[in-house]
Amino acid sequence: EVQLVESGGDLVQPGGSLRLSCTASGFTFSGYDMHWVRQAAGGGLEWVSGIGHGGDTNYADSVKGRFTISRENGKNSLYLQMNSLRVGDTSVYYCTRGVPGALDVWGQGTTVTVSS
Amino acid sequence: QSVLTQPPSVSAAPGQKVTISCSGSSSNIGGHYVSWYQQLPGAAPKVLIYENNKQFSAVPDRFSGSVSGTSATLGITGLQTGDEADYYCAAWDRSLSALLFGGGTKLTVL
Numbered sequence: 255e256v257q258l259v260e261s262g263g264d265l266v267q268p269g270g271s272l273r274l275s276c277t278a279s280g281f282t283f284s285g286y287d288m289h290w291v292r293q294a295a296g297g298g299l300e301w302v303s304g305i306g307h308g309g310d311t312n313y314a315d316s317v318k319g320r321f322t323i324s325r326e327n328g329k330n331s332l333y334l335q336m337n338s339l340r341v342g343d344t345s346v347y348y349c350t351r352g353v354p355g356a357l358d359v360w361g362q363g364t365t366v367t368v369s370s
Numbered sequence: 371q372s373v374l375t376q377p378p379s380v381s382a383a384p385g386q387k388v389t390i391s392c393s394g395s396s397s398n399i400g401g402h403y404v405s406w407y408q409q410l411p412g413a414a415p416k417v418l419i420y421e422n423n424k425q426f427s428a429v430p431d432r433f434s435g436s437v438s439g440t441s442a443t444l445g446i447t448g449l450q451t452g453d454e455a456d457y458y459c460a461a462w463d464r465s466l467s468a469l470l471f472g473g474g475t476k477l478t479v480l
Contacts (some may be wrong), residue, residue: 356405
């Protein structure tokens, strides 16, 4: 079964850091682009960052310079290092698999709360 | 504030047809594939349509997609109460080098 499982969400103070992880199973992780998408409570979907199967990265302007996406193919894992966190980063963060023209597999999400 | 513009809500009766629009620009919808996602309450999103008009695996053919210029449309026929959900369009934007989502449309089946 193709599956993505996120972890690492927590309550953190503004200005703090957090590292999210996503573990993939059921497919050849190294062959796929991967993305992080977030959703604030009651809000819409917001793309955060993506990493190609070749390692190229892209970021939303709202997180550029603060977040870093990375992958470890040997561990079938995707990461999101989040620094200088703001209240506005509070969201459910989804790990998703990219295929041409779509995000076809989604995890269940992990919750990040930034609050003092 | 989304660069892809969707109506906040649409509604229709069971068995009827509804369309959801997604308006963008030449840097996104006008030059890149559009995908559509359904998010049921309390669940993660799932893809319905990819590459503008292709139904994803196991998606009923009641769901269809189309693109004309810089606008995309999701059509749903034979509405069912189980179709009540939030629907999002998405497209890559080459100017921003970012994936954009529309603001989402809440579908109510009356």
